[in-house]
Structures are given as structure tokens and as C-alpha cells.
Amino acid sequence: MPQGVVVIGVQWGDEGKGKIVDYYAANADLVARFQGGNNAGHTIVVQGKQTILHLIPSGVLHPHTHCLIGSGVVVDPEVFLEELEILRKAGIENLEERLSLSDRCHLILDYHKHLDAAREGRTAGKIGTTKRGIGPAYEDRASRRGLRVADLYNEAAFSSRLKANFEEKNFLLKEYYGVLPVPMGEFVEKYRGIATRLKPFVRDVAARLHDAIALGKKILYEGAQGVLLDVDYGTYPYVTSSHTLPSQSALGLGARLPKDTLFVGVMKAYSTRVGEGPFPTELKDALGEKLRDTGQEFGATTGRPRRCGWLDLVAVRHALLTSGISNLAITKGDVLSGLGELKVCTAYEVDGRRYTDRFPADTALLERARPVYATLPGWQESLKLIRSPGDLPKALIEYLRFLEAETHAQVNLVSTGAGREAVIDIRGAF
Ligand code: IMP
Ligand code: MG
Numbered sequence: 001m002p003q004g005v006v007v008i009g010v011q012w013g014d015e016g017k018g019k020i021v022d023y024y025a026a027n028a029d030l031v032a033r034f035q036g037g038n039n040a041g042h043t044i045v046v047q048g049k050q051t052i053l054h055l056i057p058s059g060v061l062h063p064h065t066h067c068l069i070g071s072g073v074v075v076d077p078e079v080f081l082e083e084l085e086i087l088r089k090a091g092i093e094n095l096e097e098r099l100s101l102s103d104r105c106h107l108i109l110d111y112h113k114h115l116d117a118a119r120e121g122r123t124a125g126k127i128g129t130t131k132r133g134i135g136p137a138y139e140d141r142a143s144r145r146g147l148r149v150a151d152l153y154n155e156a157a158f159s160s161r162l163k164a165n166f167e168e169k170n171f172l173l174k175e176y177y178g179v180l181p182v183p184m185g186e187f188v189e190k191y192r193g194i195a196t197r198l199k200p201f202v203r204d205v206a207a208r209l210h211d212a213i214a215l216g217k218k219i220l221y222e223g224a225q226g227v228l229l230d231v232d233y234g235t236y237p238y239v240t241s242s243h244t245l246p247s248q249s250a251l252g253l254g255a256r257l258p259k260d261t262l263f264v265g266v267m268k269a270y271s272t273r274v275g276e277g278p279f280p281t282e283l284k285d286a287l288g289e290k291l292r293d294t295g296q297e298f299g300a301t302t303g304r305p306r307r308c309g310w311l312d313l314v315a316v317r318h319a320l321l322t323s324g325i326s327n328l329a330i331t332k333g334d335v336l337s338g339l340g341e342l343k344v345c346t347a348y349e350v351d352g353r354r355y356t357d358r359f360p361a362d363t364a365l366l367e368r369a370r371p372v373y374a375t376l377p378g379w380q381e382s383l384k385l386i387r388s389p390g391d392l393p394k395a396l397i398e399y400l401r402f403l404e405a406e407t408h409a410q411v412n413l414v415s416t417g418a419g420r421e422a423v424i425d426i427r428g429a430f
Helices: 017-025 077-089 110-120 134-142 149-153 155-176 187-201 205-214 286-294 313-323 394-407
Strands: 004-009 030-033 042-046 049-053 066-069 099-102 219-222 261-268 271-273 307-309 327-331 341-350 353-355 370-377 410-415 423-425
Touching (some): 017 327, 030 205, 099 187, 099 205, 110 155, 149 187, 155 187, 313 341, 313 394, 327 394, 370 394
Parallel strands (some): 004 219, 030 066, 261 327
Antiparallel strands (some): 341 353
8 A cells, every 4th residue: 555545425425435444444553533523434344254444444353553643533532432332242452552642632521422413403404423423513613612621631721621612502501592590519629530531632732643654554534424414515515524535634643644545435335424515316205215225324423314315426526626636436336236327427417407427516406406317237246355456246347347437537446345355456457
């Protein structure tokens, strides 16, 4: 693998990034997260055993890696501690030496979760968030009210700023949203305990990464969510509150990328999204349900059923152009096995205009988009046991070639099932 690999989702998240990260992590020295928080859900299956991680980089499942949580990540300290326990129970050891948490990360505190839930409780302006407090924590970062990991170790300043925040948030919760306020209670003691437990992990992540890059170490950058959920370039306002684009990988860790860095876009062979927002190729019929059942399309974080639909190449082209990605990993082609014919959206028609590759800023237009479809033959074979490019069904190879021609991107990897071993490198095979 090149010195740097950045793995990004090119749809609305849940493309199977966890699995592709796990594939590259086998050869990486460090695995780093640079945005989002525990709204993510990365599912990895190793020897039939499934692990779902929300915050700690999924590369931690390879015992030789050191994992970094960069300043661009918002951290719920209780979730961090819970995931440590899950990993310890799974027999993963030496976590103190293997995991670094940036002292610059913003903390997700209880009032952020309450605010997120209060906003989502209203019909107007509902985004369909994960209610993990991600948005309110990023808001506080931008408004300079946030508390960071480093602040946990300055108790006087921490408690006075915490108190001011409680007052402001409780005013909003009570007076504007009409819900119960969050009692401040024993918060200072609670965070004193958390500070002690986090301490062994807190490091200057940017400095550590900088040194690692200078030493020629291999770095894997683990994106969360997907380009179409980017706060600026996604389907605003139905997006997450961080940047999901690959350029965030340098920003959210505070270190330049290695000169030799490969950007990999992970793309599902069809489309899904969770939460509200436009989804032009959504299938609201029995076929959509079949995709959901076969693909086990239920949120790894919230358990919500994911909305399913045909592959949308307008959305993908928008993502590729915005992110500069030209290498793809295709996942979940196995879910399409057995369908007679497959549709792929190659353009939209909206109000007499045709869109092929860029989303308009006015997301409401996408609600009226009529997809234009190409029809391709499906494959009947199961992909589950296929491990070499030569054994892939002809129709699947045609599908991949069609995607390459339509996106001008190259398909590097094809995943044929959930397990760690079910990834095929097809470069140069056809
Ligand atoms: P938030 O990130 O919890 O604020 O949610 C904002 C939007 O992003 C909602 O539509 C969520 O369903 C979606 N979202 C956030 N994280 C993920 C993810 O990891 N996969 C898929 N959708 C996500
Ligand atoms: Mg997910």
C-alpha cells in the first residue's frame, strides 16, 4: 500500500467503509479518524465474529496498529470508555499504548445529546440525526463555547465554563423546546473521574502523526459518513455537521498527508440513506424492502431501517468531482445477486433541466428529481465464496465496467461478502 490511504464513503454513509478500512489496516502502521463522532457505525466481521465500533478507529482490530483520534472528531468520553471495555472483553490488549486521543478533541456532553433529541422531537427542521449530540457539539466548537479534552485537566476553568453552558442550554431546553432541563448535579465529580480514566490515552496526536509520516510509517485515514453528508457539499440541510471530504483528513489531524497517498472511495452497488432528505432513486416498494432484508440495511448506530434504492451515478459523480477521488471499492454486490435486471441512474430531470454530475445548492430541487435509468443484466450467482477476479460473474464484470465508464473512476476492490477475507483486488484483471 502507498504511505497514505484515505478511505471515504462516496454516498450517504454505510457503504461498507469499516470493511475496506479493515482490509488496508492489515498493512498500515497507524489508523486515524479525523471527523464525525459516534454517529458512525463501522461493522467488521473477523472469523464470523461481528464487532461494531462507533468512535474508536476500526483499525484497532489489527493488533499491530496504533490508532489515532484527531482533533476533528467530537468525542463522547463515556462512549470512548465503553468501547474500550468492549475491546478489552474481545481480548484486545495494550490499549493504552495502542490508542491516542487528541487533547484538542471537542467533548460531547450530556446537554448536547439533550439538545439534539429536543430538536429532533419537533417536526419542523427534523434532520433524522442519530441524536448522539454531534451537531450541538460542533456548534459549540464554532461558537467558541466548546470544552475540549485538554480542558478536563484544568478543573477550575472546566467547571466554570461547564456551568455557563448548562445555564444557556437549560434555558433553551426549558423555555424554547419545552422539555426538561438537564440537572447539572454532580457533573464536576463525574468529569473528574472521566478525566482520570482518559488520561493514559490523551496525547498530542498531530505531533505523533507528523513524526510517523517523517519516519515513513504507513497511515490509513478512516472516514466516517459519506460525501453526500458533508456539511457543505452534501444534501444540506440533511447532512451531518462535519466535513466528510478527504481534504478533512489533513485538517482533522493537524498534519499534512504523506506525498504518496491513495484516496479510495467506497461505493455500495446500490444506494441507501438513513434519516430525512432527498433520495431520487429510492425504492418504496417490495424491491426496496428486499434490498433492505438481503443487505441487512439497518443502522449500525440507531437500528433504524435504511432507505434503499438503485445506484445513483449523479450523486456519485457529484461526490467524486467534489472529493477528487478516482479509485473505488465496490461493496455489497452480493446483495444484488438473483435480480433479473438492474437499474442505474445516469441523470436526473428537474423542472425541464438535466443534471448529470453536480448537485444544485438548492437541495429542494432534488426532491423533484426524476431519475433517468440505464438497465443492465443482473447476475444470478452467489458471490459469497468467490475469492479471485476470474470467478466473478460476467454480468457483474459488465456492471463494474459500466460504472468505470460512467464515472471515469477505476474500480480497485470488489467486496463479495461481509467477512474480512471477502475482498478481491481486481486491478488489471479485466
Ligand atoms: P448526525 O450526524 O447524527 O447529526 O445526523 C445527521 C444525518 O447524518 C442523519 O441523516 C444521519 O442519519 C446521518 N448519519 C450520521 N452518521 C451516519 C453514518 O455513519 N451513516 C449513515 N448516516 C449517518
Ligand atoms: Mg455505518
